[in-house]
Amino acid sequence: MNPAVHDPPRPGRAAPLPPDERRRAILRAVAPVILERGISATTRELAEAAGVAEGTLFRVFDDKATLMRAAVFAALDPAAAVPDIEAIDGSLPLRERLVRLATIGFSRVDEMMRWMGLLHEVSRALPERAEAEAERGRREWAYNQEAGTAAVTAAVVDLLAPDAASFRLPLLRVADMFDVVLVGSAMQRSAPAVRGRPRPHRDPEELVDLLLHGVLADTTSPDPRHLAPERTS
Structure with a gap:
């Protein structure tokens, strides 16, 4: 028990x-x-x-329907990832911290995809709620998603904070960009499985190197804007 x-x-x-x-x-x-x-x-x-x-x-x-809905909603709360993020050793080098963050992120997105499928299954199969209750549930869902996302972002910013001076952008923007790259990569990995094909391998280290150094072979310049073509009159 x-x-x-x-x-x-x-x-x-x-x-x-x-x-x-x-x-x-x-x-x-x-x-x-x-x-x-x-x-x-x-x-x-x-x-x-x-x-x-x-x-x-x-x-x-x-x-049972109320319990199952509540369990699915709780599992889909982004804030569920915060304890794992906060457990990353802040004394590790930046790259290693980000690799661990990406590993957590890939696992979390895979799990979220499974829960989203269950959410649709639960919504289709379980009795419908009264409109007032359903509307209350939608508002609660939106609030929890927004609050949970903010909590994750704050945890990532704290993880990056020791190296704030190394970034060209504010930490909040760096955290947002990391999220975009990670979720996009994870979704691309999941798409073939939906069509019955093997999932391509996604390397957290590759994702982190992409974020930190870009895709160009020459990264000697701290500002990639010099690569933009000059305007001609």
């Missing part, structure tokens, strides 16, 4: 978690089951994964 989520204890045992914390613990615990089984996961399987009785699930969530 998962000690972080278990049912209310008998006298002499630790007190149960506060409601919000228990809810988050349940969502974390059931995520692997939902990712593997999709909507075919049974209430019993979800309860066993969370280490609680089935009745406990329904004291926290209204029904």
Whole structure:
């Protein structure tokens, strides 16, 4: 039984978690089951994964559909990557830090793609919510995505901060560019799999070198704008 989520204890045992914390613990615990089984996961399987009785699930969530939607939304929260980013050793050289960041990013995008597929599956198969509830869910989704993205960006900026003087651009712009290159590369890697073809290899080191040095063989100039053709009158 998962000690972080278990049912209310008998006298002499630790007190149960506060409601919000228990809810988050349940969502974390059931995520692997939902990712593997999709909507075919049974209430019993979800309860066993969370280490609680089935009745406990329904004291926290209204029904299975509500639980599954909440689990998918929680898994798609960008902020879920922040602890892994913050765990990168800030004393490592810049390139090594970025390689580790890219490795985390590739893994996260692959996982997000799987969860997005599940989101569509859940949306199609589970009962529709009332319009007011659906609208509330959309607003909450938009807010969480924006807040989660901001949290990831802040974590990346903190990771880059020791080398701020080495960049030509503000750290926020560097973080944004890294995100664009990483997500684009990860999506390109995922596209062949959708068509039943093998995924091309994506090297985090290659991505980092592209970001830091560009694609030109000669990188002796700190400002690539000299490569633009001169205007003629």
